[in-house]
Amino acid sequence: MRGRPLAVPVGRALAALAVLMLALGGCGEDSSPTPSAQQAQGEPIRIGTKNFTEQYLLGELYAQALRAEGFRVELKRNIGSSEIVHQALVGGGIDLYPEYVGVLLSEVAGVTERPDEDEDAYQLAKELERREGFTLLAQTPFSDQNAIAVLPATAQREGVLELGDLARLRGEVTIGAPPEFASRFEGLEGLEEVYDLRDLRADAMAIGLQYDALDNGQVDAAAVFTTDGRLAEGDYVILEDTRGLFASQRVAPVISQRVLEAKGPRLAETLDALNARLTTSVMREMNAEVDLRDREAADVAAAFLRTRAPGG
């Protein structure tokens, strides 16, 4: 008889307790692995990622590695292409994101005459970012270049093995690609300019779907990344870039200098150490885990960080 009206405050108290426990649990998740709780203070580090598998993996790797060091991290996945992500960084929506050095130069900075050496390209990009109040952390060993792939049948039948060979295809050549491909130098613009190709048309689609489009004969060619897991099986032929349109694309985190200074040296050390371990084979394997075996990027990243701990 008396239990009912009292049930309200009791319920509230229980709810409050539950919230408290959740909050404590949440704190523990962030801070328990290391004693550097000081780094968890202040604003979280907001990591953005672009809109495809490799970026999701890089985002998870960065976020998990930093959290393991006691940093508070907010991971903002799938923001969009470089153009929008970089704009988000400039606008203060995020603090860092993994970027491809070549893309940074050509698409963000608008530099089409790029240095031949990766290191030079990296230093140039770093200098350009520095002027904007950003900087690059150490770049990865792996390079995930842009490429154009065709089906082996096309390559064999039409003798298309190089990018220039696309001209041999009759009529309009359709390329399945993400929307930004149409307006990028490392895209339609470069193909037309560097290879003097005409009658090219970009068929815009979400990244990943171009393989299916290619398989279905919906498109003649597909814009791909060289670390794509689907390229590992040998089902597609990558056309040779004889004129060096597609630059080397090693990955470096672009980060706000302010945040870097605020969070201390451990931030750079952690990411640098992590990036040093990301070779092409490692990256391709992880991409394949997600794209071909439907595993979650977070799990794949966690597995990588667990099994190959630094110095282990």
Added chain:
Amino acid sequence: MLLLSATVAVLLGTTLGLLIVTVASQRGAAREAFRSQEALITASRLQGSFVQIENGLRGFVASRRERFLEPAEVALDSYPRQLRRLDGLASDEPRQRRTLADLETRIEDYVGLWALPLITLARKDPASARNVVVSNEGRVRLAGIDGALDELATVKREVVRDNAQRADDASTLAIGFGVGGLGLVLVVAAGVAVYLGRSVVRPVREVARATGRVAGGDLSTRVPAQREDELGDLARSFNEMADRLQVNRTELAARTEQLEHSNTELTRSNRELEQFASVTSHDLQAPLVTVAMYAELLERRHAAELGEGLELVAGIRGATGHARTLIRDLLDYSRAGREQPSLEAVPAETVVEHALESLAGAIETAGARVRIDGTLPVVLADAAGLTRVVQNLVGNAVKFVDGRAPEVTIGAQREGAWWRLWVRDNGIGMDPAHAGRIFEPFQRLNGEDAYAGTGIGLAVCERIVESHGGRIWVDSAQGRGSTFSFTLAPAIDHAAAPAPTVAAGR
């Protein structure tokens, strides 16, 4: 008793407390419902804002015309306010807080990671922006916001529904509590009433009844007084009172009996005395008349032979005459006290005129002037008695003078329920200290030689007035005249008549 009262108080308190809690929760529910409604409206507005932003954004990117962006910019300007409002309307309930936090993150991301970068990009590199905008990121983020808003709305609706349900339950419960609690209180109160009836009211009623019996005269009444509380004290006090009353009455009865006895004795002796006086007066008069007759015969027949002795005979006649007057007055006095006056409406005017006629000789001799001041009333009196009083007073007035011509005024004045009749003179007056004594029989303030009379007149007057129920007194000072006043009842009791004017106003 105390326990029962406490139980009632606790029950009432608990019932009231529960009712207050329930009513308060009802109010809380109503407020929450209102807030939820507001939150739903705000959420819907917020949703509209972001549709506006996304559409404006796309229009701007596609057309590069800034005016397409205007509604988006308005919405970008207003959404933080809407969000704050929504935040204010969300309760502290964890699910709402979580959903709201999620919504805030999504909105922040949409604006910071999509809308604002895209606007900047569109101004810098419209072609890139166009290619970016065809990707689904914006719509995905918008859908995320919609989802969060829907979730919030769902939570809010659930809150409203739960609150309504809870309020309903609470109402039912409140009614249950109210009815049950009050019922319980009534039952307990009834129990208390019965208890009070048994243990308090009944003893009190017993005492009350006993008091009634005591008042009715039964002083032997006692009530049980075994209790140790206030009721016991009451009963004991009552019994004590009854004891004392009984003792007092016994004493009183004894004393009354004594008094009655002495009264009877007194009355008897008084009557005997009066009879004696009356008889004695008659018996005395007879020899006196004989003596007076013989003296007269001696004078008439043997005047020549008596010679010097004639003077002695005159002395005998004078003494017997005086003795006869004395006896007559004594008889008057005795009669005045003995007989009840036969009261009737008597015009005082007539009585006074009658008295003055009988005194005409004395008045003339004294050269006195007697007048009536104003009109005299009709009084309730025995005409003969009243005449005697007026005769006595006016007679005294013209008698006790110091050489001046006596001026006597007779008047009347209404004093309450009585008429005061007065007789004023300009005579010798008297010392006020002796004013009371003059109404005693045979008391004379002046020497018998100076003024004739037996000294019984005023005593007779007092007896007559008192037998009428009135009183008589004198206001006087030595040498400054006297005013004798006496009261009589009016023939028509005007004072008893209802006052005619006061009630008229209403």
